[in-house]
Amino acid sequence: MxxxxxxxxxxxxxxxxxxxxxxxxxxxxxxxxxxxxxxxxxxxxxxxxxxxxxxxxxxxxxxxxxxxxPDLSKPFTSVVFQEFALFPWRTVEKNIMYGPEERGLPKNEREDIARHFIDMVGLKGFEKRYPHQLSGGMKQRVSIARALANDPxxxxxxxxxxxxxxxxxxxxxxxxxxxxxxxxxxxxxxxxxxxxxxxxxxxxxxxxxxxxxxxxxxxxxxxxxxxxxxxxxxxxxxxxxxxxxxxxxxxxxxxxx
Amino acid sequence: MVSFLSILFLFCLWEFIARLGFVSPLFLPAPTAILETGIKMALSGEIFHHIGASLWRIFWGFSCAAVIGTLVGILLGFFSLAESIGNPIIAATYPIPKIAILPLLILWLGIGEYSKIAVIGLGVFFPMVINVYTGVRNVDPVLIKAAISLGSDRKRIIRKVILPSALPMIFAGLKLGIGIALLLVVAAEMIAADAGIGYMILTSADLMQTTKLMFGISILSMLGLVFSWIINKIEKLCIPWKT
Structure with a gap:
């Protein structure tokens, strides 16, 4: 590609x-x-x-x-914005699950994906936090995880x-x-x-x-x-x-x- | 605690002045006398009859207007065609004092419940529309970009980004609206009704029953407090992310 x-x-x-x-x-x-x-x-x-x-x-x-x-079923790209652009009404894990949700993946698969990327960006223990409860660096970690979770x-x-x-x-x-x-x-x-x-x-x-x-x-x-x-x-x-x-x-x- | 004490002090002062006997109880009855009347009216069930009538009108007027106002606000905020059609209409009709339309509504809908519900509904509708419209308009555009880039279409963006984004403004509209609903129900009941708090206050004044009148006013104050308490509770439930 x-x-x-x-x-x-x-x-x-x-x-x-x-x-x-x-x-x-x-x-x-x-x-x-x-x-x-x-x-x-x-x-x-x-x-x-x-x-x-x-x-x-x-x-x-x-x-x-x-x-x-080879696979046209998902967006080609994902964006990580300077302003983080996290959804304030979604917890860390729900933010990360947004893309998989839009692709219509089943719940357990979405949760697996979220867990995997939360682990990768080092946000374990913060799954249920809302964005306003996180520092700038953590917010951007969530944003990176959210972009990766859509497997662009x-x-x-x-x-x-x-x-x-x-x-x-x-x-x-x-x-x-x-x-x-x-x-x-x-x-x-x-x-x-x-x-x-x-x-x-x-x-x-x-x-x-x-x-x-x-x-x-x-x-x-x-x-x-x-x-x-x-x-x-x-x-x-x-x-x-x-x-x-x-x-x-x-x-x-x-x-x- | 201090605010509670200040209210208590005010009541004590009031009671004291009333008991001195310089002021006729016809003009300023003592708080205890008002309370006594209140207890009597509660025991006879009379007060609940009036509260029930007012609540019923507020409920229908408020909830219909809240739902319709929210929908219209979203339409205006999201579709530019709706905006260019709707905004001038709203700008022209919003400044009309709603109580001035009541005679017309009575002419159209009769003197019964519908005209009262309609006037409350109109009063609640405008702040709802304007707040929801503003809320939709002020959605952070980068959130919409993020949603698009994560694969959302228009419909899903409305549901999953714009609605939750506008929720705080929707609640601000509800809080404004419930105050207006209370105001209009009293006004409507004073013009034409045979039950309700407004009716009760007006007839008490006609009959020089000042304690009853004052009790009616205190009921209104309590209703206002209870309404905003309920809306605040629902807001906390619906917007857990708000700081």
């Missing part, structure tokens, strides 16, 4: 005829089991791209092709950790890396954080400022599973330096606007 993003353009029109070009001719391929990170300065349309891949937003032109999917072909993550504090963020990056080792799902991950991009990604696509274009794609050749101390390795730093080189000028001009 691979996902091909082909010549995707997106132009927003406001009611008064004004046009904003958000994405211009995006070509990217998410290979099977690949962790692809899209990084770019704010306002480069990276979240727009994710919404188009998720099918939540139509592209103005171009298309997103899911190749070689492609996991989409839209700056999932940027609402978290720095320490929690570092821990969550490590945990996500481990979850990736266990599930080996294809992931499309959006972030503006370069360190995060290098730490998590197999490849990193750098988007330019509006209109967003693919500036370059960098393969991150670091061993997996990635440990926390990898951020100190010289290779890690040179990757980060390389990506920063692509983004620096863009970020600067964004500041001066």
């Amino acid at each position: 691979r996902v091909v993003i082909e010549h995707v353009c997106k132009t927003f029109e406001d009611g008064s005829g004004g046009k904003t070009e958000a994405l211009r001719d995006i070509n990217l391929t998410n290979e099977e089991n690949e962790f692809l990170v899209v990084v770019g300065p704010s306002g480069c349309g990276k979240s727009t791209l994710l919404n188009i891949v998720a099918g939540l937003l139509p592209a103005t032109s171009g298309k997103v092709i899911f190749e070689g999917i 072909w492609l996991l989409l993550m839209d700056e999932p950790f940027s609402a978290l504090d720095a320490q929690t963020r570092t821990i969550m990056q490590g945990e996500l890396s481990q979850i990736y080792e266990k599930t080996h799902k294809s992931v499309l991950y959006i972030t503006h954080n370069i360190q995060e991009a290098v730490f998590l990604g197999d490849r990193v696509a750098v988007l330019s400022r509006r209109p967003g274009r693919v500036e370059s794609v960098i393969s991150i050749d670091l061993p997996r599973p990635r440990e926390e101390n990898i951020v100190l390795a010289p290779e890690f730093l040179s990757y980060a330096e390389e990506i920063w080189g692509h983004i620096r000028d863009q970020a600067k001009s964004a500041l001066s606007e």
Whole structure:
């Protein structure tokens, strides 16, 4: 299974005829089991791209092709949102069971799935809690478990950790890396954080400022599973330096606007 | 505890002033005298006759309007066609004081129960519609996106995302509505009725039975408290996730 993003353009029109070009001719391929990170300065349309891949937003032109999917009975993708987007009226386990419920799986199967992913994200003992009783890091764990519980072909993550504090963020990056080792799902991950991009990604696509274009794609050749101390390795730093080189000028001009 | 003491103090002061004899009991009867009348009316069953009549009208007017108002509010909030048809109608009819329509309703539905139930229903309907509409409109769009991405269709989104999301606003509408229902039942009964708390208060005033009148007012106060207590209990049951 691979996902091909082909010549995707997106132009927003406001009611008064004004046009904003958000994405211009995006070509990217998410290979099977690949962790692809899209990084770019704010306002480069990276979240727009994710919404188009998720099918939540139509592209103005171009298309997103899911190749070689044998089973059409469930959504191709699941999204982990920056704002967590948990249903406040559902407990942790009920949130995680939402996708399987919509697929019409029998109750015992749903419970097995929920138990499995609650275990995986380390939320045992919190099954009956409501989202407002959880910390930010725990909420995002629930959101990841909920997305995985639907067994998507492609996991989409839209700056999932940027609402978290720095320490929690570092821990969550490590945990996500481990979850990736266990599930080996294809992931499309959006972030503006370069360190995060290098730490998590197999490849990193750098988007330019509006209109967003693919500036370059960098393969991150670091061993997996990635440990926390990898951020100190010289290779890690040179990757980060390389990506920063692509983004620096863009970020600067964004500041001066 | 302090609030209880303050009410107790108020009653003591009232009793004291009434017993001093400067004020005629016709204008300000003592609390004990009101209580005595109340006990008499309870023993004779007269008060229950009136409470029953009022409750029956409130029940039908309130519950019909709550159900219809919720449905209409969801329609208006969810379908833009319904919104553009319904909103101007509601904006035009909402400001009319409902009691002003009662004569018209009596003309249409007769002087019996239906016109009273209808006026209560109209009074409850508007705050319900407006609250539910606002609740539906203010559903966090990211929750809808999450539901779509997890495979929900439109129908399921209404049931599993929009309804629970709007539930706190639905309850806010119910709380507003029950207060209005109480107000309108009294007003309607004062205009044309042969039973009910409003009728009882008006006839007591005509007959200068001030204790009876005041007891009627205290019953209304208690009904208001009981209603909001019941709605709060149901709200806690229905919205366990609310902090």
